[in-house]
Amino acid sequence: MSADHQATLIDGKAVAAQIRAQVAARAAALAERGVRVGLAAVLVGDNPASHTYVRMKRKACAEVGIESFYHALPKDISQAELEALIDSLNARSDVHGILVQLPLPAHLDEQRILSLISLAKDVDGFHPLNIGRLAMKGREPDFLPATPAGVIRLLEAYGAPFTGADAVVLGRSNIVGMPCALLLTKRDCTVTICHSRSRDLPQIVRRADILVAAVGRPHMVQGDWIKPGAFVIDVGTNRISDQSAKDGSRLVGDVDFEAAQRVAGAITPVPGGVGPMTIAMLLENTVTAAERSLQ
Numbered sequence: 351m352s353a354d355h356q357a358t359l360i361d362g363k364a365v366a367a368q369i370r371a372q373v374a375a376r377a378a379a380l381a382e383r384g385v386r387v388g389l390a391a392v393l394v395g396d397n398p399a400s401h402t403y404v405r406m407k408r409k410a411c412a413e414v415g416i417e418s419f420y421h422a423l424p425k426d427i428s429q430a431e432l433e434a435l436i437d438s439l440n441a442r443s444d445v446h447g448i449l450v451q452l453p454l455p456a457h458l459d460e461q462r463i464l465s466l467i468s469l470a471k472d473v474d475g476f477h478p479l480n481i482g483r484l485a486m487k488g489r490e491p492d493f494l495p496a497t498p499a500g501v502i503r504l505l506e507a508y509g510a511p512f513t514g515a516d517a518v519v520l521g522r523s524n525i526v527g528m529p530c531a532l533l534l535t536k537r538d539c540t541v542t543i544c545h546s547r548s549r550d551l552p553q554i555v556r557r558a559d560i561l562v563a564a565v566g567r568p569h570m571v572q573g574d575w576i577k578p579g580a581f582v583i584d585v586g587t588n589r590i591s592d593q594s595a596k597d598g599s600r601l602v603g604d605v606d607f608e609a610a611q612r613v614a615g616a617i618t619p620v621p622g623g624v625g626p627m628t629i630a631m632l633l634e635n636t637v638t639a640a641e642r643s644l645q
Contacts, residue, residue, distance in 0.1 A: 357614040358508065360583070362500075365507045366626035370414055373633045377415040380640055387416045387640040389447040389473065389632075390439045394432065394458065395425030400451045407449070410629045416636055419445060425455050432458060433466055440468040446643055447473030447636035452525065470642065473635035475499070476524070484532045493635045498529035500627025501562055501583050502537070508616050510560055510581045512537035518558035519543050520551075520604070521565040526585050530562050551575075563604040573609025582610055582617040585624050 377387045389411055393404050404420070411418040421435060439448050448471045454460045464476045472480055475495035483489040505512070517539035521527035531543045544554050545565070555561060555575040563571050564585035576582060586604030603620030611617050618624055 355612055357582070357611040358616040359611075360504050360508050360581075360616050360618045360623060362504060362618060362623040362626045365504055366500075366630035369503070369627075369630040369634055370410070373416075373630070373637050374414040376637045376641065380637070380644075381415065383644070385640055385644065386444065387446055387637055388419060388442075388444045389416055389449060389636045390419040390421065390442075390445045392421045392423065392432075392435065392439075392448070392450045394423045394427055394451070395455050397453075400453075404451055407629055407632065410633060411636075414633055414637075416633060417444070427458075429458055429462070432463060436463060436466045440466075440471065443643075445471065446640040447471050447632075449474055449632065452476075471639060473632060473639055475529070475635070481524070481529065484529060484536075493638070494533070494631070495525065495529045496631040496635065497526050497585065497624060497628045498533050499631045500624055501526075501530055501585065502533050503631070504583060504618065504624070504627060505560065505581060508581070510616075512539050512560075515539045515559040516557045517541045517560040517562070518555055519562045519564065520555065520571065521545060521563070521585075523564065526564040527562075530564065534560065534562075561605075565604050567604055568602050569604070569606040571605040571610065573606055573613055576605075576610050576613040578613055579615035580613075582614045583624060584618050584620050587620060587625065 380387055391404050393400055408418045439445050448467050450463055465478050467477055469477055469492055472493055475493040480491035480493055483491040517534040519527050519531045522543055522545050531541050534541045542554055552575045556577055558577055558580055560581045562583045566586055568588035568590050582605055584603035584605040588602050589599050590602055592600040601621050
C-alpha cells in the first residue's frame with residue numbers, strides 16, 4: 351500500500367441507524383395491533399461498565415418505541431432469587447426479550463441462569479441451545495448473539511467477500527470470539543481462531559482477508575500484522591489514559607487504528623464501529639421476538 355493509503359471507514363453508527371429505523375417501524379406496526387414491545391434488563395451488582403451498557407440499551411429502547419423493564423439487583427442476591435425473577439419474566443406476556451447483563455458475580459451459576467431464559471425470549475442469543483444450533487451445520491438458532499451478528503452485518507454492508515476468504519478471529523470468548531467464528535464458518539470462510547496462547551500471532555493474523563479482533567488488549571494488533579486490503583473489525587473497547595482528553599482517558603480498540611488504516615482495505619473505528627451495532631441487533635432481536643409471539 352502507498353504511504354498515503356487510507357482504508358475505507360466502516361461506519362457502525364450509520365448502519366446501526368438504518369437498522370434502528372427499521373426496528374422503530376416494526377415496533378410501531380405492532381403497537382397498532384395492540385402489542386407494546388417489551389425488553390427486560392437484569393443487572394446484578396455495581397459494575398460501572400455494565401451500568402453504562404444497560405443505560406445505553408434503555409435509552410435506545412425508548413428511541414425506537416420499545417418499553418424497557420429494569421431490574422437492578424444487589425451483588426449478593428442468591429441463585430434462587432435470581433432464578434425466581436427469570437421465571438417470572440418468562441411468564442409475563444408484556445416481556446418479549448430478557449437480557450441478563452454479563453458478567454454475573456462469581457457466586458452465581460451463569461450457565462444455569464442463561465439456560466433458564468425462555469428460548470422465545472433469548473434476545474441475547476446466549477442460551478446453550480441457541481449457541482449449539484449456531485455450531486451445527488444446517489441448523490439455525492432462534493436468535494444470534496448481538497455483537498457477532500453486528501460484526502457480520504457490517505461486513506455485509508461494506509461488501510466483504512466471504513466465500514473462500516481466510517478469516518481470523520482473535521479471541522475465543524463465548525460472547526464474541528466463538529460465535530463470530532461460527533458465523534464466518536457458516537458463510538464459507540476458512541476460519542482460524544487464535545488467542546493469547548497461539549504461537550506467532552502476527553504471522554497468523556497476516557493471513558486474514560477478514561480480521562475480527564476481540565481480545566480486550568489495547569492496540570495489541572500492530573499495523574504490520576495486517577494483510578494489505580484486509581477487512582478489519584475491531585471489537586475491543588479499552589480505556590487508556592490520555593491527558594489531552596476531558597476526563598483524562600479515551601477509548602481505543604484492540605487494533606492500532608492509525609497504523610492499520612494505512613494498510614487495511616476497510617476498518618471499523620473505536621468508538622463508532624461495532625458498539626452501535628450491538629445495541630441495534632439487540633433491538634432487532636427483541637422486535638422479532640414480539641412478532642413471533644403473535645404467531
